[in-house]
Amino acid sequence: xxxxxxxxxxxxxxxxxxxxxxxxxxxxxxxxxxxxxxxxxxxxxxxxxxxxxxxxxxxxxxxxxxxxxxxxxxxxxxxxxxxxxxxxxxxxxxxxxxxxxxxxxxxxxxxxxxxxxxxxxxxxxxxxxxxxxxxxxxxxxxxxxxxxxxxxxxxxxxxxxxxxxxxxxxxxxxxxxxxxxxxxxxxxxxxxxxxxxxxxxxxxxxxxxxxxxxxxxxxxxxxxxxxxxxxxxxxxxxxxxxxxxxxxxxxxxxxxxxxxxxxxxxxxxxxxxxxxxxxxxxxxxxxxxxxxxxxxxxxxxxxxxxxxxxxxxxxxxxxxxxxxx
Amino acid sequence: xxxxxxxxxxxxxxxxxxxxxxxxxxxxxxxxxxxxxxxxxxxxxxxxxxxxxxxxxxxxxxxxxxxxxxxxxxxxxxxxxxxxxxxxxxxxxxxxxxxxxxxxxxxxxxxxxxxxxxxxxxxxxxxxxxxxxxxxxxxxxxxxxxxxxxxxxxxxxxxxxxxxxxxxxxxxxxxxxxxxxxxxxxxxxxxxxxxxxxxxxxxxxxxxxxxxxxxxxxxxxxxxxxxxxxxxxxxxxxxxxxxxxxxxxxxxxxxxxxxxxxxxxxxxxxxxxxxxxxxxxxxxxxxxxxxxxxxxxxxxxxxxxxxxxxxxxxxxxxxxxxxxx
Numbered sequence: 184x185x186x187x188x189x190x191x192x193x194x195x196x197x198x199x200x201x202x203x204x205x206x207x208x209x210x211x212x213x214x215x216x217x218x219x220x221x222x223x224x225x226x227x228x229x230x231x232x233x234x235x236x237x238x239x240x241x242x243x244x245x246x247x248x249x250x251x252x253x254x255x256x257x258x259x260x261x262x263x264x265x266x267x268x269x270x271x272x273x274x275x276x277x278x279x280x281x282x283x284x285x286x287x288x289x290x291x292x293x294x295x296x297x298x299x300x301x302x303x304x305x306x307x308x309x310x311x312x313x314x315x316x317x318x319x320x321x322x323x324x325x326x327x328x329x330x331x332x333x334x335x336x337x338x339x340x341x342x343x344x345x346x347x348x349x350x351x352x353x354x355x356x357x358x359x360x361x362x363x364x365x366x367x368x369x370x371x372x373x374x375x376x377x378x379x380x381x382x383x384x385x386x387x388x389x390x391x392x393x394x395x396x397x398x399x400x401x402x403x404x405x406x407x408x409x410x411x412x413x414x415x416x417x418x419x420x421x422x423x424x425x426x427x428x429x430x431x432x433x434x435x436x437x438x439x440x441x442x443x444x445x446x447x448x449x450x451x452x453x454x455x456x457x458x459x460x461x462x463x464x465x466x467x468x469x470x471x472x473x474x475x476x477x478x479x480x481x482x483x484x485x486x487x488x489x490x491x492x493x494x495x496x497x498x499x500x501x502x503x504x505x506x507x508x
Numbered sequence: 509x510x511x512x513x514x515x516x517x518x519x520x521x522x523x524x525x526x527x528x529x530x531x532x533x534x535x536x537x538x539x540x541x542x543x544x545x546x547x548x549x550x551x552x553x554x555x556x557x558x559x560x561x562x563x564x565x566x567x568x569x570x571x572x573x574x575x576x577x578x579x580x581x582x583x584x585x586x587x588x589x590x591x592x593x594x595x596x597x598x599x600x601x602x603x604x605x606x607x608x609x610x611x612x613x614x615x616x617x618x619x620x621x622x623x624x625x626x627x628x629x630x631x632x633x634x635x636x637x638x639x640x641x642x643x644x645x646x647x648x649x650x651x652x653x654x655x656x657x658x659x660x661x662x663x664x665x666x667x668x669x670x671x672x673x674x675x676x677x678x679x680x681x682x683x684x685x686x687x688x689x690x691x692x693x694x695x696x697x698x699x700x701x702x703x704x705x706x707x708x709x710x711x712x713x714x715x716x717x718x719x720x721x722x723x724x725x726x727x728x729x730x731x732x733x734x735x736x737x738x739x740x741x742x743x744x745x746x747x748x749x750x751x752x753x754x755x756x757x758x759x760x761x762x763x764x765x766x767x768x769x770x771x772x773x774x775x776x777x778x779x780x781x782x783x784x785x786x787x788x789x790x791x792x793x794x795x796x797x798x799x800x801x802x803x804x805x806x807x808x809x810x811x812x813x814x815x816x817x818x819x820x821x822x823x824x825x826x827x828x829x830x831x832x833x
Contacts, residue, residue, distance in 0.1 A: 312748060324686055327694035361649055361736040369652035369733040392740030396748045408694040409734050411686040415717030416738060420745050423637060423721045424781075428753070431773040441769025448756040448763040456749075 187215035187237065188492045189265040189274035190485070192225055193244045194281020196478045199228045202280060205485020207234040212486075214493045217274060219265040220244070239264060244281075247478060251284035255292055262286055266293035269471040275496035276472035278463055278488045280480040287325060290466050290473040299507045302326045303468030304337045304407065305475065306344055307414045308461050312398040315349045319402045320395075323464060324411035331375040334358070334404050335382050339507050340467040341402035342384055347500040348491075349401075357390030357400030359409060365389065371406065379404070421456040462487030465495060467504060472496045512540035512562065513817045514590040514599035515810070517550055518569045519606020521803045524553045527605060530810020532559040537811075539818045542599060544590040545569070564589060569606075572803060576609035580617055587611055591618035594796040600821035601797035603788055603813045605805040612650060615791050615798040624832045627651050627658045628793030629732065630800065631669055632739045633786050637723040640674045644727045645720075648789060649736035656700040659683070659729050660707050664832050665792040666727035667709055672825040673816075674726075682715030682725030684734060690714065696731065704729070746781040787812030790820060792829060797821045 188209075192202045199220065206216045207229075218225050222240040229235055241264035243257050257263065262281055266289045268274035279286045287303075296303060304322035311318035321341040326333065338356050345354035358379055360368035365376045367389060379386050390400050395413060405413070428449070432442035454460065462484045463476030472495045476488050495501075513534075517527045524545065531541045532554075543550050547565040554560060566589035568582050582588065587606055591614045593599035604611045612628075621628060629647035636643035646666040651658065663681050670679035683704055685693035690701045692714060704711050715725050720738060730738070753774070757767035779785065787809045788801030797820045801813050820826075 327686060327697075359737060361652060361733055361740075369731075372652075372733075392737040392742075393744030393747075395741050396745055406694075408686055408697075409737055412684060412717040412734055412738060413741060415686075416720050416741055417717075417745060419718035420721055420742060421749065422718075424746065424749055427777055428774065431777045432770055434773050438770050438773040441766040441771075441773075444762050444766025445757055445770055446766075448759050448766075449753065452752055452756045 185215055186273065186275040187217040188489050188496070189217050189219050189239070189268040189277045190489060191220065191261045191265045191277070191279035191281055192218040193220035193241070193261040194279040195476065195480050196247070197481060198280065199224055201480060201482045202485050203228045203232055203234070204482035206236055206489065207232060208482060208486040209489035210236060212490070214489050216489055217268070219268070220261045239268065245285045247282050249282060249285060251288045254285045254288040262289045263293060266290055266473065269473070270294050276474065276492035278474040278476065278492050280463070280476035280478060280485065283475050286473070286475045287466055290469045294469040294471040294473060297468050297470055297504050297507070300336050300340065300468035302329060302333045302336065303466050304340065305464050306341060306467050307464050309396065309414065309417050310455050311396040313401055314398065315345070315351050315401065317349060318395060318400065319345045319349065319354070320410055320414060321402065321404060321467070322407040322410045323414045324407045325466065326407040328408070329371070329406045331371060331378055334371070334375040334406070335378045336468070338379055338382060338384055338402065338404045340504060341404060343500060343503045343507065344465070344467060345401045347498040347503060348495060351401045353385045354401035355387045356384045356402045356404060357387050357394070359395070359403050359405035359413070360389035361391065363389050363391065418458050425453055425456070459484035460487060462491055470505070472501065510540055511598065511600040512542040513814050513821070514542050514544050514564070514593040514602045515814060516545065516586045516590045516602070516604035516606055517543040518545035518566070518586040519604040520801065520805050521572070522806060523605065524549055526805060526807045527810050528553045528557055528559070529807035531561055531814065532557060533807060533811040534814035535561060537815070539814050541814055542593070544593070545586045564593065570610045572607050574607060574610060576613045579610045579613040587614045588618060591615055591798065594798070595619050601799065601817035603799040603801065603817050605788070605801040605803060605810065608800050611798070611800045612791055615794045619794040619796040619798060622793050622795055622829050622832070625661050625665065625793035627654060627661065628791050629662045629665065630789050631666060631792050632789050634721065634739065634742050635780050636721040638726055639723065640670070640676050640726065642674060643720060643725065644670045644674065644679070645735055645739060646727065646729060646792070647732040647735045648739045649732045650791065651732040653733070654696070654731045656696060656703055659696070659700040659731070660703045661793070663704055663707060663709055663727065663729045665829060666729060668825060668828045668832065669790070669792060670726045672823040672828060673820060676726045678710045679726035680712045681709045681727045681729060682712050682719070684720070684728050684730035684738070685714035686716065688714050688716065743783050750778055750781070784809035785812060787816055795830070797826060
């Protein structure tokens with residue numbers, strides 16, 4: 184029996200109902216899960232949903248308004264207990280839909296950094312026209328200000344992830360910039376370009392905003408400020424465009440009739456664009472698989488996050504990251 | 509008779525055919541236009557399209573591969589001649605679909621800066637859920653690295669533009685960041701926040717990527733690196749999503765039948781998302797209306813750019829920008 188994925192069952196706006204429901208869904212398809220949180224609360228939630236899962240008691244919760252510095256003090260908070268299960272070898276991965284800053288802090292503090300990585304970074308998968316169906320964006324929000332060599336470390340981690348998690352051979356790595364020529368960009372990008380070109384990666388040079396979702400690169404490297412803006416804009420735009428499409432499809436009787444016929448086809452596309460499809464994002468560069476999800480995650484997002492955490496723990500990626508130079 | 513808008517008729521991948529065609533369209537709806545470029549070429553193009561417009565001869569062209577530093581040397585290049593018509597008071601505005609860097613350089617060199625603006629910036633209008641139907645993003649690409657006070661200058665220019673060009677009263681100004689709290693962001697944003705809060709604008713605080721197209725702000729302020737990525741991603745994602753929708757609508761017989769009925773409704777939406785709708789972007793902070801368009805602009809984009817340039821020249825915006833503190 185493999186070790187379970189530890190789920191911070193108290194984290195997220197819709198915990199514990201959706202976290203527990205998502206855990207039961209993941210368990211039903213063979214992912215071992217342990218719930219971390221207030222035992223009485225979780226026991227009651229499991230009973231009301233008619234399911235059963237192991238629980239590790241954690242009496243404290245770090246709420247969404249807490250300052251990340253509280254994390255260190257609150258040793259018995261569910262996110263800290265979940266991370267400790269990973270560092271103690273009792274869980275293969277940790278997942279939280281709670282306070283993102285707290286999850287990052289807990290992962291850094293409890294798991295520690297991989298030797299060659301100075302700045303752990305968040306990797307986001309975004310649906311794209313690339314052959315694997317997605318582009319891997321790193322850093323999606325962990326580090327707002329970085330130095331050029333950090334972008335090289337992000338690139339190495341992103342490429343390792345794309346290879347092992349998305350089965351992309353020799354992933355194409357692009358540097359997010361504002362022009363294709365190596366002379367275009369801000370100071371950070373101008374300095375990072377030659378470092379990336381010499382890093383032994385499949386470096387395809389600068390990639391512009393219009394190319395992010397095109398079949399231009401498998402991994403796109405940027406600092407966590409632009410990366411977070413890109414991720415949230417990509418998600419937000421899809422949501423708003425689908426809203427406008429819905430409006431357009433009810434704008435006339437003819438359109439409403441047609442809408443009945445195209446509904447199924449568009450539903451598949453909307454599902455593909457739904458962030459819940461990916462569930463949560465890994466923080467790469469810490470010594471253990473740690474996933475950070477949307478606070479608003481529903482059971483489907485929780486289930487997908489647990490599936491990906493389980494996959495990552497068994498993908499060989501952690502060894503590959505530990506071996507990076 | 510008002511002064512004409514000067515069009516760099518040689519600039520852009522599809523010049524002179526589309527530039528001349530767009531100029532004739534704009535003239536047909538009452539915008540006075542003067543074509544700037546090689547007289548023989550433009551005369552022949554006008555003849556072949558069966559139209560007539562005044563021409564100011566400019567024997568040189570700055571092509572798409574030129575370095576921006578060439579601009580200063582090539583005094584007789586069409587973009588320089590167009591800008592000189594503005595600075596000499598013979599044209600009310602200048603528009604180019606050519607080399608963006610060259611157009612910016614020509615505008616800065618020939619028109620000069622507005623007194624209180626240290627760094628002219630590009631303003632982009634992007635379709636959004638705001639009441640005016642658009643969000644005004646500044647800087648969309650002129651300055652890759654800036655200081656906090658430059659963001660305040662961008663905010664003042666963006667607000668003045670939204671008021672006079674989009675009829676927004678007390679435009680809401682948001683600072684693009686990666687969290688809503690004033691403590692979230694990179695160093696630049698953290699330092700700019702208090703300056704913006706004290707600037708006497710309708711400052712709504714930080715705005716995230718997911719809010720860019722939502723009804724959150726009328727003006728979004730950022731440096732030209734993130735701004736350019738945002739603009740191009742917003743355009744690129746719309747294009748790719750519409751491509752996927754088209755695929756989905758041909759994925760089955762049922763969907764194809766429905767597509768016939770919803771086609772018109774979706775076409776209106778696609779047209780709204782088309783960058784050609786806005787035509788070109790103004791460089792704000794130089795002493796004269798100067799517009800920079802996509803190299804790939806077609807006649808519709810050229811026409812819309814000329815309409816907006818004419819509108820801006822007669823909007824009182826230039827006086828408002830000159831009066832900024």
